[in-house]
Amino acid sequence: MSVRPAQLLRLGLPAAMVAATLVAVTGSSGTAEVSAGTRPFPANLRPERASGPAYDAKSxxxxxxxxxxxxxxxxxxxxxxxxxxxxxxxxxxxxxxxxxxxxxxxxxxxxxxxxxxxxNYLRRKSATPNDWLYRNYQKYLPYVRVNQAWDLTRSAGSQTVAVLDTGVDAGHPDLAGHLLPGYNTFNTALPPNDGDGHGTSVTGIIAAGTSNTIGIAGVAWNAKVRPVKVLDDNGNGSDANVINGINWAVRNGARVINMSLGGDGDNPVLHTAIKNAVAKGVVLVAASGNTGVSAPHYPAAYPEVLSVGATSWYGALTEFSTYGDTVDIAAPGFDITSTAPRAKTPAGYDPYWLGLSGTSFSSPIVAGVAALVRNKWPSFTPAQVMARLKATARDAGPRGIDPYYGAGMLDAYAALGGKWTTDFPVAGADGNDQPSRAVALTSSASSTFGVEGDVDWYRVDSPAARNLAVSLT
Known part of the structure; x- marks a missing residue:
């Protein structure tokens, strides 16, 4: 493989030993950009709809x-x-x-x-969605037990979710009936259209039509979303946009706000807007960031905001997820599938993106579950909703609260009253478990993987680009 100076190597042992180079995840204004691996869904792979209800063939x-x-x-x-x-x-x-x-x-x-x-018609548990991308492309949802949570509740009720992002494709067929009037902080005379795609994907994770026979399953099943455009069509926005978006969402009845955005800098005016929203009974959820280091990422770093880190489908922390004492909880944020703007969909493809990666896509999973929790216990304060989600999380990484997973992996089923299940395997932090602590590799090196999920990082420094052969035994 060809590497650049200071190329990072990640060696891990999930189920089988693998080696991979670091894929840089970047974002303007702190957003998780659609990753280089993102791809549209070919229309010719879409399953044909059943011609009629299924029944027993012999009785x-x-x-x-x-x-x-x-x-x-x-x-x-x-x-x-x-x-x-x-x-x-x-x-x-x-x-x-x-x-x-x-x-x-x-x-x-x-x-x-x-x-x-x-x-003799065949029936199945009604909480199993029939959306054609759910079974094969949303396999990460069972790891946070969203599928079991739907057996307990499938309604966000009046718990409207505001998505502060790049806007939304309001005509997307999988969002039909799930969008309320929104707001454009850049031009209040215009609708919050999405020229980037990020906001449409985040919105779909929360509120795509579930069990409507098309596309994906939204976490909050039948939630209503108010799209608020606080980032432009390049994914950029200022604190003024975010503050105006928060204030508008609060005035217009939002009970949960998702912010898959962020950046450096503690802004007291932004913090005040967040505290005012919480005082009005609003739960705020935000992406922890995609820096791969421990520097605070705002607004997720504020204590009133539920900060969400990103893991693989199987609960291993991603290399890009910002970590530190401000992280509250983790959820899948790698290889996610969601809705995409029709205007950005090539001919012959359906308006969905595969391979989305970033904390931007773990945050709305948590926000969707927060809306379900709020609907089940409408008297809960924002602090109680946050406490419920953290108290029922499945421990992952170092035991107890840690700077990588916070309280652990989201457990939607337990959060909604389901039975507790086992924690994720221990993958304790060691000297090179994060990219920022990668060990310089000059020749051969050996490492011991103690448990499933352990990850070691190595760094190769070079004054110029060159070919590097890596042999893993």
Whole structure:
């Protein structure tokens, strides 16, 4: 591979030993840009919608007339060569025949002893979404037990979520019915359109139509979002934009605010706006940052804001996730799938992006769960919602609260009242567990992986670009 000066190498042992070079994640104004690996979803890979409801291919349900005698019922089954699963003395039986179900249904309907008959339709747990990208491309959601949480609640109710970002593609089919009027802090006469894509992706993670047979499943299932454009079409914005966005969202009924943005600098005016929002009962969630170092990232670093770090699908901290004492909780933020603006979708593709990476995409997962928690316990204060999410998190990394995962990995099911489950394996911090602490590599080196999830970083310094061969045994 070709490397630049001060190239970083990451050696890890998740399930199988692998080696990979660091992929730099950059963002203007602290946003998590759409990563270089982001790709649209080809329309020709979209599954065909089912032509009709599924049913058992060999059986039908038969309801006999109350006046039908036992002998009449037996005769009816004999004529169709049917076998009941219960005694024919029951008024309703499931009948299996030697012909396809549709043909069997016609035969039993023609019998004078039968009052009603129907195909034996198949049902499934209603909380399992039928969105065609959910099963294969959103496998990270079960790791934070969002799928189980939907068995407890699938409604954000009146807990409106404001997304402060680059705006939204208001006509996206997977966001239809989930968007409320928004606000454009750059020009209040214009709608909060999204010329970047970041905001549309963040919004989809929270509130894409769930179980609507298309696209992805939104975490908050049927949430309503107010899109607030505080970043321009290049992903840039100032604190003035963010402050105006927060104030507008509060005035217009937002109960949860997601901010997948940030940067350096502690601004007391911004902090005041955040404290005022919390005083009005609003929960604020923000991305911890993509710097890979421990410098505070604002607004996530403010104590009133729930700061979210990013992990892989399986709970390993990503190399880009900003860490430190201000991180409160972690959630998947690598290889995420979400909605994309139609204007940025090439012909032959559907308006979805695969491979999104950054804390920008872990934050809305937490914000969506926060909306579900608020709806279940509407009297909770913002501090109580934050405490609930942190207290029910699954410990990951060093035991207890740590600067990498905060309280641990989000556990949506436990947060909504489900049973506790096991913590993630210990992956304790050592001398080179983060990019900023990479060990200079000049020749061969050896390392011991103590537990699954342990990661060691190495740095190769070179005065000029050159080829480097790395052998991992």
């Amino acid at each position: 039908v349900i038969v309801q006999f007339k109350p006046t039908a005698t036992t002998s009449a019922r037996k005769a009816a089954l004999s004529r169709v060569r049917g076998t009941p699963d219960v005694s024919v003395t029951s008024d309703v039986v499931t009948v299996t025949g030697d012909v396809p179900a549709a043909e069997l249904l016609k035969k039993v309907n023609a019998d004078p002893a039968v009052e009603l008959a129907s195909l």
